[in-house]
Amino acid sequence: MSPPVDRRMIELANVQRTFKRGDGTTVQAISDVSLTVPEGEFVCMIGTSGCGKSTLLSMVAGLLEPSDGSIVVDGREIDGPGRERGMVFQKDSVFPWMRVIDNVEYGLKCRGVPASERRAIARTYLQRVGLAHVETAWPRELSGGMLKRVAIATVFANGGKVLMLDEPFGALDYVTRHQLQDVLLDLWDETGGKAARRTILFVTHDVDEALSLADRILVFGTGRLVDDLRVDAPRPRDTDSLLQPDMVAIKHRLLGHLGLERPTGRAVARGTAA
Amino acid sequence: MTPVADSLRPRLRSHRLRAGLRSAWIALDPLRLFGVVLFVGVWQLCTLMLPPIILPTPWGVVSRLSADFWSAPALSYYGVSEANLYGNLLYTAENVVIAVAIGAAIGILSGLLSARFALFRAVVDPVMMTAGTVPILIAAPFLLIWFGVGRASAVCLVIFYVAVILYVFAGRAARNLDPIYEQSARTLGATSRRMVRDILIPATVPEILGGLRIALAGAWGLEAISELLGAQSGMGKVLEVLAGATDPQGIMATLLVLGLTAIVADGLMALAVARIAQWSAPGR
Incomplete structure (x- = not known):
């Protein structure tokens, strides 16, 4: 039984997570995140440090429990870690x-x-x-x-059908990082057919890494999903394809979200919400 | 497929072989050998100035050792049940092995449990820490009241000592284990039983074996001292009667046997550690 195209693989509904600090105050790490990821999609999650993206990943991995809301993977509400969800x-x-x-x-x-x-x-x-x-x-x-x-x-x-990678290449040098991005894409593309592809959630700090890997980029800020951008450029994405106007526009928009650039009229992309 | 540069190829040559050669080299290090020769030389010089009843000659000690090892009839005269060093050494070694095995089992188990269960730790920690700060030898007379002059009192003392050391080592090893490994194992589908068998135990083994080596080294001395305080056999008992007979040559021969045995046991232990903990840093 081959799965229908665009089958929902990950569904997050109103997921929240609070932490108690040492001094007794509570911190809202994730507040009300809802999103759906279809099977086989390569999703990059980006945001400033402490925005909650790693927390969200840990919850999908089952290593952390959400304070509220539900996480459904492959049609089943998750309960702890499972081997259908791998983590790097x-x-x-x-x-x-x-x-x-x-x-x-x-x-x-x-x-x-x-x-x-x-x-x-x-x-x-x-x-x-x-x-x-x-x-x-x-x-x-x-x-x-x-x-x-x-x-x-x-x-x-x-x-596993779902693979989660939490800033896996953050500590590596430039050359090694790019080699490993290729390795990852190669494995993801495994048999070439879309049906065989795993669904990937990839947390990164690196805007260019997200642009060269993702089908879709989720931007997080202070525990919320603030933007959801589609990247349609064909793979493999080389230096030239990252310089295409669409890509540059997305990059400007990401940099804006990360507070590195003030959005100008010229640079705002038309982000397509999925 | 990304090609891997040949420079990334790791050093796959057997570390064990090289570590073995290196330790053999250290053992044969001329400077170390020189240290031993110097010590024996100074000793020999001193014997020229001191009467043999105060300081026996090195050669006298060695020949006494080889004579007493298989047969020392004088010992039976003083009330030692085994009239040779060999039998007494065996008695002491048996007690050390039994005590280290039992003490290690108690210490390792309670140490690992205390690292994993806060409640267990809260209950056991104060007892173990108090036990660890009390000089254990002062309990010897008390154990003699309970168990008499048989094996049990000496073995109990050593068990106690070994258990405390391994409790500390095992607890620390388990607490220092990076949680990333358990998280990773969980996401790969490991059950809690597998986590103990495949993560907790192998990860803590090098540090625990290090503690076991320390405990074993101390156990020889503690066992001998408690035999000295009250026993029918054992190297400690031999030392006690020889001291009573004012026989420094016999005492030094006995100490030499005990010392060499402890060194050999430590060497074997070090080999076992290097073999079992091959994965951790070489040359530990």
Whole structure:
């Protein structure tokens, strides 16, 4: 049974989250966010530091409970973490006490996939992230960029329909960051058909990263969804495509939201709300 | 597919082999060897000035060791049940192994539990911390009242000591574990049982083994001292009767046996740590 096109994968309805500070005051990290993400969409979430985008991601991952509202993924209201939702963290989360291949296999092992089968799957993904040669290495022997490749291979190997990445490339150098963006897009595009694509939520600080990756950019500010922009440019997006007038207009608009640019009449894009 | 530069290729050569070679090199370091030779030389010089009843010669101690190891009839005369060093060493070693095993089990389990359950910690922490600050040897006479001069009193003392050390090490290791690993395991679909088996235990093993090594090193001394205070066999008992007989050569031979055993045990432990905790930083 092939899913219908534009099937809803993630549905957030009036999601709220408050935190209690040490001094007893409450902070509203997320206030009343509602949005729908169709299957296979690559969504980038952008906003200034502390705007709540990482909190929202943790809630969709099931690591945090919303104070109010509901989160439905693939038709089911979520209750804690689930393997249909993979997560790549900002910090290094590769287990240092397992060899690289065992790390990539770990989710499959938890699910009870037979050893030979899961090894084959893990090998495939390690190869696709360009790490076939370090299969039996210990994580401490790898560079930061390689560890991120392992983390990405791990979530893809686990076969989740929704993948969440929380500023995954923030700590990497310029070249490595761009290499990994390509790796990610390559994996996302896996079999080429739209039906096979995973749904991706990608939190970033980097406007250019969002522009080169996303189908859609959600802008957050102080716990609210403040803008919802569609990016229709074809992939792969090279330097030239980022300089197209549409892209530049979106960039101006994003920079405006981030408080880096005052919106001028010339630079305002026609954002299409989905 | 993004190609990975060859420069990113990690150092995959066996770390274990290199670590082994390095420790062998350190052991054979001429400077270290020189230190031992210097010590023995100064000792030999001193014996020229002091009577053997105060300071026996190095060679005298070694030959006494090799003579007493398998048979020391004098010991039975003084009331030691085993008339050789070998049997007494075995007795002491058995007690150390039993006590370290039981003490480690208690300490590790309670340490991990206290790191995970605040209630458990609130109850156990004050007891363990008080136990840790009391000089444990003062409990020895008290344990002798309870258990008499058999194995039990010495073993109890060592269990107590080992449990406190491992409680501290295991608790700290578990509290220092970055929550990112548990979060990551949860999103990958790990059950709580798997989290204990695949995350909590392997992540804390290097630090716990480090604590075990410290506890083991201390256990030899504590076991011998408590035997010295009251036992029928053991290296401590041997030392006690030899002190009573004013026999410095015998005492030094016995101490040498005990010391060498402790060094060998520590070396084996270090090897085990290096093997089990291969994943953590080399050369720890």
